[in-house]
Amino acid sequence: MNGVSVVGVGMIPFxxxxxxxxxxxxxxxxxxxxxDAGIDGKRIEAVYSGTSRGGAMTGQRIMGRLGLxxxxxxxxxxxxxxxxxxxxxxxxxxxxxAYDVVLVIGVEKLSKYGGGTLPMDEDDWEIGLGLxxxxxxxxxxSRYIHDYGLTLEQLAGVSVKNRKNGALNPDAQMKKPVTIxxxxxxxxxxxxxxxxxxxxxxxGAAAIVLASDKVAKQIRQDAVRVRASHLTSGRFMxxxxxxxxxxxxxxxxxxxxxxxxLGPEDIDVAEVHDAFSIAELLYYEAFGFCPRGEAPHMLTSxxxxxxxxxxxxxxxxxxxxGHPVGATGAAQIVEIVRQLRGxxxxxxxxxxxxxxxxxxxxxxxxxxxxxxxxxxxxR
Amino acid sequence: MAVExxxxxxxxxxxxxxxxxxxxxxxxxxxxxCADCGARAFPRSPVCTxxxxxxxxxxxxxxxxxxxxxxxxxxxxxxxxxxxxIGYVDLEGDVRVFTHLAGGEFSIGDxxxxxxxxxxxxxxxxxxxxxFKRVPK
Ligand SMILES: [Zn+2]
Numbered sequence: 451m452n453g454v455s456v457v458g459v460g461m462i463p464f465x466x467x468x469x470x471x472x473x474x475x476x477x478x479x480x481x482x483x484x485x486d487a488g489i490d491g492k493r494i495e496a497v498y499s500g501t502s503r504g505g506a507m508t509g510q511r512i513m514g515r516l517g518l519x520x521x522x523x524x525x526x527x528x529x530x531x532x533x534x535x536x537x538x539x540x541x542x543x544x545x546x547x548a549y550d551v552v553l554v555i556g557v558e559k560l561s562k563y564g565g566g567t568l569p570m571d572e573d574d575w576e577i578g579l580g581l582x583x584x585x586x587x588x589x590x591x592s593r594y595i596h597d598y599g600l601t602l603e604q605l606a607g608v609s610v611k612n613r614k615n616g617a618l619n620p621d622a623q624m625k626k627p628v629t630i631x632x633x634x635x636x637x638x639x640x641x642x643x644x645x646x647x648x649x650x651x652x653x654g655a656a657a658i659v660l661a662s663d664k665v666a667k668q669i670r671q672d673a674v675r676v677r678a679s680h681l682t683s684g685r686f687m688x689x690x691x692x693x694x695x696x697x698x699x700x701x702x703x704x705x706x707x708x709x710x711x712l713g714p715e716d717i718d719v720a721e722v723h724d725a726f727s728i729a730e731l732l733y734y735e736a737f738g739f740c741p742r743g744e745a746p747h748m749l750t751s752x753x754x755x756x757x758x759x760x761x762x763x764x765x766x767x768x769x770x771x772g773h774p775v776g777a778t779g780a781a782q783i784v785e786i787v788r789q790l791r792g793x794x795x796x797x798x799x800x801x802x803x804x805x806x807x808x809x810x811x812x813x814x815x816x817x818x819x820x821x822x823x824x825x826x827x828x829r
Numbered sequence: 830m831a832v833e834x835x836x837x838x839x840x841x842x843x844x845x846x847x848x849x850x851x852x853x854x855x856x857x858x859x860x861x862x863c864a865d866c867g868a869r870a871f872p873r874s875p876v877c878t879x880x881x882x883x884x885x886x887x888x889x890x891x892x893x894x895x896x897x898x899x900x901x902x903x904x905x906x907x908x909x910x911x912x913x914x915i916g917y918v919d920l921e922g923d924v925r926v927f928t929h930l931a932g933g934e935f936s937i938g939d940x941x942x943x944x945x946x947x948x949x950x951x952x953x954x955x956x957x958x959x960x961f962k963r964v965p966k
Contacts, residue, residue, distance in 0.1 A: 567904060575872055576927040579843065579958065580902075580909050580948065588900035589917060596898075596937040641901040641912075686878055688870040689923030693898055815927070 451545035453663035455673035458487025461656035464772035476512035483657035500533030501776035530811025534779025534823035556780030591728035606633035616770025623772030647727035654774035678710035684817035714738035721782035779809035843958035
């Protein structure tokens with residue numbers, strides 16, 4: 451594999467844009483990423499566009515709007531991992547030597563569904579019987595509380611930390627900090643989760659320009675290198691499964707660290723898939739940032755807060771920045787690239803050199819998750 | 830004629846033929862066992878995840894199991910009874926079942942037993958499915 455670097459990133463602030471169609475959500479992010487890279491759009495050789503609910507040909511529609519169509523465009527659907535999976539395909543394409551400059555898009559418009567939980571495919575056995583995404587994560591939380599004595603206050607602390615970070619991020623959907631009391635007093639969704647422990651639904655778009663190392667040096671001096679790019683699917687299991695240790699992320703993390711030649715101790719900053727409060731705690735352990743059962747302590751010690759040993763979700767994460775499903779993975783990469791370039795403003799992780807992104811999702815029977823894509827970047 | 834016949838017949842269970850009654854009238858779940866490699870699954874699938882064999886036989890599952898995890902769900906599509914109590918139950922033979930829970934409070938590790946109950950209601954009337962209930966200690 452040839453080396454691959456990120457030379458440009460862009461996104462629109464996540465939020466609710468009921469009047470804006472998905473194409474008009476997407477193109478400003480692409481334009482921002484091209485401007486950040488300082489290159490002409492005609493230099494893009496291929497596009498990998500991720501959306502879960504955006505419909506057919508979303509990548510073509512966005513590139514067409516900018517007058518940049520007429521090149522290979524691949525649309526990727528992988529639920530919450532749609533644009534991180536698109537990124538993995540783009541890295542393979544550049545790494546193989548097929549292209550020198552490619553574009554990754556992540557875009558989603560969830561405001562079209564109105565409020566409430568995201569509609570799911572009732573052809574799936576468990577969804578058809580009534581399973582919802584909050585309920586699935588809530589069962590993980592119930593088991594973690596049982597096995598490790600997590601308190602409801604500790605669980606609420608994840609939302610408090612991430613909303614505090616989101617308040618420092620101009621691109622976040624939820625910019626108001628909250629207290630533990632407010633989190634616990636918000637409306638009950640699926641016990642033990644209250645509303646403020648569930649990521650909001652919303653709209654958003656993010657884009658990334660990748661270049662081969664050879665070309666990246668000509669584009670900019672501070673290009674951020676892709677140290678590892680990983681994509682996997684969950685294993686189908688009909689019997690026992692430890693819901694406090696999601697096998698898809700545990701396996702994905704191990705393989706990603708092997709590919710990078712790095713370990714959890716080398717990560718300076720991470721964006722992980724905190725769709726619900728419990729998820730962030732499970733992922734501290736899945737990535738080996740702390741031993742099994744010690745995530746609540748790691749959170750309350752401040753180790754994962756800004757200024758701590760390894761800040762997690764400095765952008766506000768899915769809980770505060772928002773979770774327009776297919777756009778999430780690309781937006782995590784935007785955040786980590788900004789962190790590694792020292793451009794994260796009030797939420798900057800001082801001296802960050804190595805950063806990690808993790809997007810996993812797809813609630814289908816028999817799997818922890820359908821897809822998981824992990825990336826490691828180094829400046 | 831056919832329309833009238835379907836109207837008078839009771840509404841099928843939400844889980845279809847994945848639950849039935851045994852000779853004693855007790856509700857039992859019906860899973861699949863691969864006749865070639867022995868792998869079990871619930872619900873039963875036309876093809877084995879262990880060996881890709883299509884030689885799958887229906888097999889009644891143990892009526893009792895252990896509650897692995899659960900949640901009381903307050904926000905979910907309108908048709909479901911609220912709060913909607915749902916959980917995963919582990920049955921002997923390494924089969925995990927996603928299920929609605931009926932009656933009373935639950936704790937992880939509870940011994941539970943399968944039955945049939947109403948889990949919701951829509952335009953066509955009550956929605957019935959297999960459920961698990963706590964076995965009194
Ligand atoms: Zn078999």
